[in-house]
Amino acid sequence: MSEMIATRDAYGKALLELGQENPRVVALDADLSGSTKTGMFGKEFPERFFNAGIAEANMVGMAAGLAAGGMIPFASTFAVFAAGRAFEQIRQSLAYPKMNVKVVATHGGITVGEDGGSHQSIEDLAIMRALPNMTVLCPADGPETEAAVRAAAAYDGPVFIRLGRSKVPVVFTEGCDFAIGRGATLRQGTDMTFITTGLMTAQALEAAAILAEENISARVVHLGSIKPLDVDLVLQAARETGAIVTAEEHSVIGGLGGAVCEVICEGYPVPVERVGLRDVFGQSGLAEELLAHYGLTPAHLVEAAERVMRRK
Amino acid sequence: MLKEETVRALEQTARQLRVEILKMLNTAKSGHTGGSLSAIDALTALYFHQMRHDPSNPKWEDRDRFVLSKGHAAPALYACLAEAGYFSRDDLKTLRRFGSHLQGHPDMNKTPGVEVCTGSLGQGLSQAVGLAIASKLAGRSARIYSLLGDGEVQEGQIWEATMAAAHFKLDNLCVILDHNGLQIDGEVEKVMNVGPLGPKFLSFNWHVLEVDGHDIQAICQALENADETEGRPTMIIARTVKGKGVPFFEHKASYHGVPPSDDELTRALEHLGHS
Incomplete structure (x- = not known):
């Protein structure tokens, strides 16, 4: 039985490391920082962490403004709210201007589990894929998530990363590389x-x-x-x-x-x-x-x- | 207080910009007349008095930034940017044309001097909030300005951003609300009454000022007052007239998204003392 890691946990770790390496990395959340794991970054860098409250549209808009001001924002919430509630903000304020914002959407898919269908995003990849300028990533496991988050930070443009709630088997090895556009x-x-x-x-x-x-x-x-x-x-x-x-x-x-x-x-x-x-x-x-x-x-x-x- | 001659010069600039707006809309044969004319005095005060910016270096890091949240007033913004020297005044003739850098709504990647993409109402203020946070994080003294429409504040996202701007104590953010009372479908009060606006922003912990939005001296003084305000963002509610400056366009929702015809342009330019 291989090791089990939730991709959202790997994200929290990678984001924290990126924050230590680059002062331009900032994080935003919409009252789910404990679940999306941006809270790890927020605890270490409170001056670079912005909780939008339960207001996803404004979170995405603020992230766009932060990027226009030279920062590298990571904005997180559940996939159903990111791709759903904030869709038009992602379209107009991120994809259309090719803004350097990373939307990291956790709790994608049905493995959200008990919360039920209202919280299980089954359409986010389709929605995000339809947007010009948008890069859409969906890592397999913890190690690949860390690599994908790093690749997204290094890329200048909007990226949507879909992660999950549940622990999943590790497929890749720690420190694996990830290239946008490569399988x-x-x-x-x-x-x-x-x-x-x-x-x-x-x-x-x-x-x-x-x-x-x-x-x-x-x-x-x-x-x-x-x-x-x-x-x-x-x-x-x-x-x-x-x-x-x-x-x-x-x-x-x-x-x-x-x-x-x-x-x-x-x-x-x-x-x-x-x-x-x-x-x-x-x-x-x-x-x-x-x-x-x-x-x-x-x-x-x-x-x-x-x-x-x-x-x- | 600005010197009388400074005010006169700014008023003359605003008059000239009204001429440019009307001409470019007539040439384009589409675009938003009423809301461009109501906003132009505030934009004149910003671009030709208040803001620190350098048209020869549009990406200067310490520049003040302006976000036209009511993006359909793009003609007013383009007129200011051309007048300031970001690009040639001749370009204004290409507004909304295929291949032009002057899109129907502001595009940061096409037009020098445009800071973000706007046009879908309600989204610009959030971006201004993000810019204001970034400015503070980077230790810059740059101030962030934005212009909203009074129909636009019906959008829920405006209130999310309003809440956030006060929460993050963004005293480097100053917003002007172009309160002309009209939107496409008619009077703002009748379509969906969002008033009283002053008390609403006050209750969200903003510093709120109300001015005559066509009194350039008053606008400049309000902007200065905002400069000196600490710990809170400022909302300047500018009472304006849609279509201001051209009597037969004034107070008319029907000219929201309609350009002047050739005949209307001729008569409008006469009113503005421009033959």
């Missing part, structure tokens, strides 16, 4: 490819191991950068394995599955199965119960792989 092949395979993001990458690695026992060689490609997408890596998988299963803790509409299908359709059409929420909202429950209910387990990925192989 990673985590397991080689020749019969089909899982293209995954966020916590579904760990699930896909498990599924690939199960498939290997059935003599099916499954490749696992992790895309921590949803936009820009690693088009070459996706097309290579299509050419070399001839069948794709996408998997994300998100609606199958417009997120990773949508992005991969766009690339495959135009570049190298092969059968694709999309694993994700089938155009439904979530509900209360334990993270594991919800992953099982909505078809986001290794067993479901094995079934999807078998389905897509039959379509080759």
